[in-house]
Amino acid sequence: MKQIAIYGKGGIGKSTITANLAAALGCEGRRVMQIGCDPKQDSTRLLMGGERKETVLDCLRRGEEVKFDDIVGRGYGNVLCVEAGGPEPGVGCAGRGIMATLEILRKLGLYDGGLDFILYDVLGDVVCGGFAMPMRRGFAEEVYIVTSGEYMALYAANNICRGLVSFSSRGGARLAGIIGNGRGLAHEEKTIAAFAESVGSQMVAFVPRSGLVQEGERAGQTVVEYAPESSQAAVYRELARVVAQGGRGVLPQPLAPAELEEIVRRGL
Amino acid sequence: MKQIAIYGKGGIGKSTITANLAAALGCEGRRVMQIGCDPKQDSTRLLMGGERKETVLDCLRRGEEVKFDDIVGRGYGNVLCVEAGGPEPGVGCAGRGIMATLEILRKLGLYDGGLDFILYDVLGDVVCGGFAMPMRRGFAEEVYIVTSGEYMALYAANNICRGLVSFSSRGGARLAGIIGNGRGLAHEEKTIAAFAESVGSQMVAFVPRSGLVQEGERAGQTVVEYAPESSQAAVYRELARVVAQGGRGVLPQPLAPAELEEIVRRGL
Numbered sequence: 001m002k003q004i005a006i007y008g009k010g011g012i013g014k015s016t017i018t019a020n021l022a023a024a025l026g027c028e029g030r031r032v033m034q035i036g037c038d039p040k041q042d043s044t045r046l047l048m049g050g051e052r053k054e055t056v057l058d059c060l061r062r063g064e065e066v067k068f069d070d071i072v073g074r075g076y077g078n079v080l081c082v083e084a085g086g087p088e089p090g091v092g093c094a095g096r097g098i099m100a101t102l103e104i105l106r107k108l109g110l111y112d113g114g115l116d117f118i119l120y121d122v123l124g125d126v127v128c129g130g131f132a133m134p135m136r137r138g139f140a141e142e143v144y145i146v147t148s149g150e151y152m153a154l155y156a157a158n159n160i161c162r163g164l165v166s167f168s169s170r171g172g173a174r175l176a177g178i179i180g181n182g183r184g185l186a187h188e189e190k191t192i193a194a195f196a197e198s199v200g201s202q203m204v205a206f207v208p209r210s211g212l213v214q215e216g217e218r219a220g221q222t223v224v225e226y227a228p229e230s231s232q233a234a235v236y237r238e239l240a241r242v243v244a245q246g247g248r249g250v251l252p253q254p255l256a257p258a259e260l261e262e263i264v265r266r267g268l
Numbered sequence: 269m270k271q272i273a274i275y276g277k278g279g280i281g282k283s284t285i286t287a288n289l290a291a292a293l294g295c296e297g298r299r300v301m302q303i304g305c306d307p308k309q310d311s312t313r314l315l316m317g318g319e320r321k322e323t324v325l326d327c328l329r330r331g332e333e334v335k336f337d338d339i340v341g342r343g344y345g346n347v348l349c350v351e352a353g354g355p356e357p358g359v360g361c362a363g364r365g366i367m368a369t370l371e372i373l374r375k376l377g378l379y380d381g382g383l384d385f386i387l388y389d390v391l392g393d394v395v396c397g398g399f400a401m402p403m404r405r406g407f408a409e410e411v412y413i414v415t416s417g418e419y420m421a422l423y424a425a426n427n428i429c430r431g432l433v434s435f436s437s438r439g440g441a442r443l444a445g446i447i448g449n450g451r452g453l454a455h456e457e458k459t460i461a462a463f464a465e466s467v468g469s470q471m472v473a474f475v476p477r478s479g480l481v482q483e484g485e486r487a488g489q490t491v492v493e494y495a496p497e498s499s500q501a502a503v504y505r506e507l508a509r510v511v512a513q514g515g516r517g518v519l520p521q522p523l524a525p526a527e528l529e530e531i532v533r534r535g536l
């Protein structure tokens with residue numbers, strides 16, 4: 001069983017990429033679970049069609065024991081779908097839904113085998129509390145960071161690299177690669193690749209900006225389901241092949257602010 | 269003394285707006301302090317020219333008593349500048365620099381008078397831990413939320429509204445207004461105004477997208493300093509007038525996901 005975490009700045013395209021990745025792996029017959037670790041709780045929406053299970057936090061709020069069927073949905077490609085949910089803002093740690101979720105999934109035996117892939121889709125604006133848990137020993141072995149060519153997204157990616165370094169000595173996850181998600185900037189692919197190499201990793205895929213994403217969303221579907229013959233779907237399937245092989249994780253070398261600014265400046 | 273917090277999604281334009289607001293108030297002879305509450309620790313950069321004081325967290329790491337001159341810089345318009353700083357990602361709460369900063373500033377007597385305005389520039393992707401502190405009783409009385417017309421920014425703005433509701437019963441801050449910061453989307457001003465009204469507030473300013481921001485940045489200056497005769501500088505000065513009057517704070521009514529999606533859909 002391979003555990004993989006996909007991190008990145010909020011809104012950068014993590015859930016779109018993770019759901020398409022899960023769909024592609026599921027369609028190949030792999031047994032996949034996708035765990036949404038973002039208070040936005042919409043990570044698995046594109047796999048679940050219209051159906052919505054309760055988030056783990058919502059379930060816990062009801063005060064009863066949390067059962068498998070309460071929180072685990074079966075989506076497109078037979079992907080198992082779970083959402084951690086988010087606490088009321090200002091009330092406790094924003095990441096505690098994630099902590100609770102990983103605990104409960106452990107108790108329900110989901111880490112004991114029976115799955116080929118567990119994909120964590122994790123908010124990466126702050127790497128702390130529950131948001132740092134998927135990086136820890138016992139959870140994801142490999143982390144992919146989604147970024148665009150924008151300074152803000154690369155800054156967050158660099159911050160996530162710092163988080164990886166903090167957990168590395170305790171058996172935490174390694175950086176398996178950078179996934180570019182295009183925002184239509186000039187020289188974007190080059191900028192992302194330059195960033196990846198500077199931290200000691202590589203850009204394992206560049207996902208172009210595509211209207212098929214929005215079209216699929218309106219139908220409540222991933223691009224892999226909505227437009228399987230498209231080149232966009234092919235990009236996600238190729239990413240699935242890369243991720244399934246995986247295994248070249250490194251300890252990243254985070255950049256100093258000046259180095260990061262230089263990479264962005266060269267891309268402009 | 270008026271304490272004001274400016275919240276919003278990371279990268280949305282908080283620091284640009286707050287620094288220009290501080291500069292405008294400072295140029296009118298008001299005594300202003302700007303406190304950067306974002307691990308990015310660059311809130312006051314445009315006011316401080318090239319100079320950089322230590323962040324509060326960096327100072328604490330040295331293990332010695334933190335003195336006023338270690339952490340407080342004097343910037344353009346005589347604005348006092350402080351940066352909370354950020355802890356190593358993955359090591360403890362991402363907001364603890366903010367908690368430490370507010371404690372230390374209290375001990376140094378900065379809340380005892382002598383200032384007309386304290387402006388908190390606060391990361392708003394998660395409203396928890398230190399990031400929620402400026403909303404609490406004893407700190408900001410008024411919150412302004414910076415947003416664009418993008419779903420992700422409005423989602424964060426709505427989340428910040430939820431945080432305000434969590435603290436309201438304990439004497440926390442009220443929502444004084446929504447500040448639009450344009451990203452060049454169609455119908456953006458209308459979308460932001462519609463959001464503001466739906467949560468029971470109003471859009472108090474719309475800051476257009478402007479190349480003068482980048483030009484000023486390259487010179488290490490706010491637009492108010494770099495291009496005082498420009499219409500962009502006039503927008504920031506007008507915002508300063510609105511903020512200086514202030515006082516129409518409300519308890520916001522956060523939107524359900526479907527309501528928020530509808531506002532964005534109508535704007536498209």
Ligand SMILES: Nc1ncnc2c1ncn2[C@@H]1O[C@H](COP(=O)(O)OP(=O)(O)O)[C@@H](O)[C@H]1O
Nearest residue numbers: 009010011012013014015016207208209210213
């Ligand atoms: N490759 C892409 N092309 C076009 N739009 C995209 C692409 N990837 C993501 N998006 C859009 O960006 C928005 C944010 O993506 P999402 O996956 O929800 O981000 P995150 O999970 O990182 O918050 C979505 O509304 C989606 O439609």
Ligand SMILES: Nc1ncnc2c1ncn2[C@@H]1O[C@H](COP(=O)(O)OP(=O)(O)O)[C@@H](O)[C@H]1O
Nearest residue numbers: 277278279280281282283284475476477478481
């Ligand atoms: N009105 C504007 N027009 C053009 N660029 C802007 C404007 N406001 C902000 N920016 C740019 O957006 C980037 C992010 O702004 P910043 O104030 O640092 O965001 P935040 O403090 O919310 O993270 C900055 O590089 C700045 O140049």
Ligand code: SF4
Nearest residue numbers: 093128129361396397
């Ligand atoms: S650890 Fe992180 S998520 Fe938890 S309260 Fe602190 S800032 Fe918020």
Ligand SMILES: [Mg+2]
Nearest residue numbers: 014015038043
């Ligand atoms: Mg997501």
Ligand SMILES: [Mg+2]
Nearest residue numbers: 282283306311
């Ligand atoms: Mg800022």
